[in-house]
Amino acid sequence: MFDKDFWQEVWETIRRQKVRSLMTAFGVFWGLLILMFMVGAGVGFNSGVTMHTKAMSSNTVGYFTFPTTIAYGGLERGRRWVITDADIQAIEQKFPGSIHDQVLVLEVPSPGETQLVKSDSYSDMVIVAGATDNYPSISPLRILDGRFISKFDLIESRKVCVLGEHLAAKLFPGQEAVGKDVHLEGFSCKVVGVMRKTSPLFHMGPNESESLYLPLSTAQLLYNHWDEQNIALFHLNEEYPSDKYYRQFGDLLYQRHSIAPNDAEAMFQVDLKAQLSQMSVVGDGINLLLWLVGLGTLLAGLIGIANIMMVTVKERTQEIGVRRALGAMPSAIIRQIMCESLVLTLAAGIAGLVAGFWGVYLVSSRLATEEGSLFDNPHVPFIAAIAALAVLVAGGLLAGWIPAKRALSIKAIEALREE
Amino acid sequence: MIDFKGIHKTYPGEVPLHVLKGVDLHIDEGELVSIMGASGSGKSTMLNIMGILDDYDEGEYRLAGKLVRNLDDRTEAIYRNKLIGFIFQSFNLIYYKNAMENVALPLYYRGVKRKERNDLAMEYLDKVGLAEHWHHLPMQLSGGQRQRVAIARALITHPKILLADEPTGALDSKTTQEVMDMLCEVNRKEGQTVVIVTHEQEIANQTDRRIFFKDGVIYKDER
Ligand SMILES: Nc1ncnc2c1ncn2[C@@H]1O[C@H](COP(=O)(O)OP(=O)(O)OP(=O)(O)O)[C@@H](O)[C@H]1O
Ligand SMILES: [Mg+2]
Secondary structure, three states: OOOHHHHHHHHHHHHHOHHHHHHHHHHHHHHHHHHHHHHHHHHHHHHHHHHHHHOOOOOEEEEEEOOOOOOEOOEOOOOOOOEEHHHHHHHHHHOOOOEEEEEEEEEEOOOOOEEEEEOOOOEEEEEEEEEOOOHHHOOOEEEEEEOOOOHHHHHOOOOEEEEEHHHHHHHOOOOOOOOOEEEEOOEEEEEEEEEEEOOOOOOOOOOOOOOEEEEHHHHHHHOOOOOEEOEEEEEEOOOOOHHHHHHHHHHHHHHHOOOOOOOHHHEEEEEHHHHHHHHHHHHHHHHHHHHHHHHHHHHHHHHHHHHHHHHHHHHHHHHHHHHHHOOOOHHHHHHHHHHHHHHHHHHHHHHHHHHHHHHHHHHHHHHHOOOOOOOOOOOOOHHHHHHHHHHHHHHHHHHHHHHHHHHHHOOHHHHHHOO | OEEEEEEEEEEOOOOOEEEEEEEEEEEOOOOEEEEEEOOOOOHHHHHHHHOOOOOOOEEEEEEOOEEOOOOOHHHHHHHHHHHEEEEOOOOOOOOOOOHHHHHHHHHHOOOOOHHHHHHHHHHHHHHOOOHHHOOOOHHHOOHHHHHHHHHHHHHOOOOOEEEEEOOOOOOOHHHHHHHHHHHHHHHHHHOOEEEEEOOOHHHHHOOOEEEEEEOOEEEEEEO
C-alpha cells in the first residue's frame, strides 16, 4: 500500500536535512563508484591477460637464438647462430609426430639490426623481419588496413610487406600505405597491410607497430639465409607435453650447434604453458589487489555513513524524543527512519552504480581504440555491483537503525534531554 | 484527572538521588495549577512523570482514571498523543520543519491527512498570532514566537492536560505575559487542565492553585 503522506514526510526529512543527507549519499555514491572502477579494472586486466594469450595454443615451445657467451668445442664465444631447416627436421626425426605447426621468424640482415627503409619521400631506420603467415596466431596484433602475409606470399616469395602503424605513418604521412612501394637496400616491395601490436605482455618477433615484416621465404632468399630463422615456435601435438619436451628440443639444438650446455644465454627457451600459468597468477594477484582496494573504499563509504550517524546521533535522539513526546508510535518512528535511510542509500547507490557502469564503459571504449592496452573490455559483473550496493544499503539502514533503536529504548525524557 | 499517590522517584547513579519522596497530589479536570519550588527540588521530574515521559519507582499514578505503570511503548504513545500536550522551556521544535509543519506534527501521528493537518495548523498559528510566520523555520523566529509555535503544537490535539515546564523561562516579561494569557485562556475557554512549573511568583499568582515543592514532597498547596 502506498501511503503518500508517509512518503512525503520521509522525503521532506531527507530534503530538509541537506548536509546530513548529502554526506550520507556521497559516502555511498563514492564507495560504489570507486569499487566499480577497481573491479572493472581487475576484470579488464584479467580478461586482457586471457585475450593476449588465448591465441597461443598453450602446448607450445619457443626458441629465440642469441650469440653464444661461452667458448665451446673449439669455437669462440660471441658466435652468431640460427635455427636451420635441418635442425627442425632433426627434431622431427628424433621426436616423430611432435610438431603440429610451426611459426618462424628471421630478422634481417641480422637479429636486432636496423636497416634503412624508404618511401618515395621519407625514410627510417627500422628492424625488418621475415615471418610465416601463421605469425598472428601467436603474436597478438591487429591488422588496421589490408592484410597480413599470406601462404601464397610465402610460396612465391613475393616482394610484399606489412608495415607497423608507426612506420607506415612515417613513410606515408597522411596517406594510405597499402598499395605503395617501399624501398629496402637492393630491392623494393609492395605494402599489403598495416598492423598494430596489441599486447604489452608478449610479442614474438620485433615490435609489430614499429617494424617491417616480409614473407619469411622472401627475407631468407633476398638476404641469403635461405634455410635460417632466429625465432621458432612449435605447437606440439598432445603426446608431447611442452613442459616435458621444451628442454629436450633445446638440448638437441645445442648439440647440433656445438653450444656449451651451460650457455643459458645463447638461447631463450620458453614453455608457453608455464608462461601462461605464471601470467594468470599475476593476473589473479592484481585482481585480488584491486578487489581489496575496492572493498577498502566500500568500507570507507560505510565508515563515512557510520560517521555521519555518530555526528548526528544526538540530534537524532533529541528529535526522536520530541516526536515521542508528541505521541509518535515507536514503530512509526523506526519505520520512518528506516525508509529514510533506504531511500537515501538506495538512490545514492543506484546513482553510484550508474555512474560506475558509465565511467567504466567510457574507459573501456577509450581503451578499445588504444594500442597495446593491458586491459580488455573492463566491466563490472552485475552481481558484484548489486552485492556492493546491498552492502552499502544495509550499512545505511544500520546507521539509521542503531540510533533510532537507542533513542527508543531510553525513556522519552532522556531522549529529549540529549543535547 | 491527575492522581499521584505516594510517588517516589530516585535517579540512580554513583550517589542515587532520591528526588520525589512520596508525593500525594490530586488535580481535577479543568484546574489551572502552578508548581513552584527551589531549583533541583524535583518539579520537572514530577511534571515528566505526569506526562509519561519518565517513570517512577513507587506509588500509584492514575491519569484520567487509568493506572500509569509499566505501560508498553504503544500505549504510552497513545496516552501522550491523546491526552497530553507538552510545552518545554527550550521549545523543542524540530529545526528543519517550518512553523506550520511543527504545529501539524502531532496530527501526523494521529493519521490526519496532510492537507487537513496543515489547514488546522494554520488555524492554531492564527490563534497564537503567527499566521504570517507559518513558513519560518524555528531559527528564524524569536524566543517568544517559538514558544507560541510550541503552544500551538501542544494545543492542536485538544489535549485534556497541558503540561508546561517553565514555559516562560527563556522569555522576557512582555512575551511572558502573552504566553501566560494564552495558557489561561485555553483553561478558561476550553476547560483544559493546565499545569505550569515556574520560578516566578507573578506567574503563579495568575493560576487558581499554587503547589509548593520542597525536599521531594509538597509542603504547601494553596488556592
Ligand atoms: N536524569 C537525571 N539523572 C540524575 N539526576 C537527575 C536527572 N534529572 C534530574 N536529576 C536531579 O534531580 C534533581 C531534581 O531535578 P529536577 O529537574 O526535577 O528539578 P527542578 O525542580 O525541575 O529544578 P529546576 O527548577 O532547576 O528546573 C536535581 O538535583 C537534578 O540534578
Ligand atoms: Mg526543572
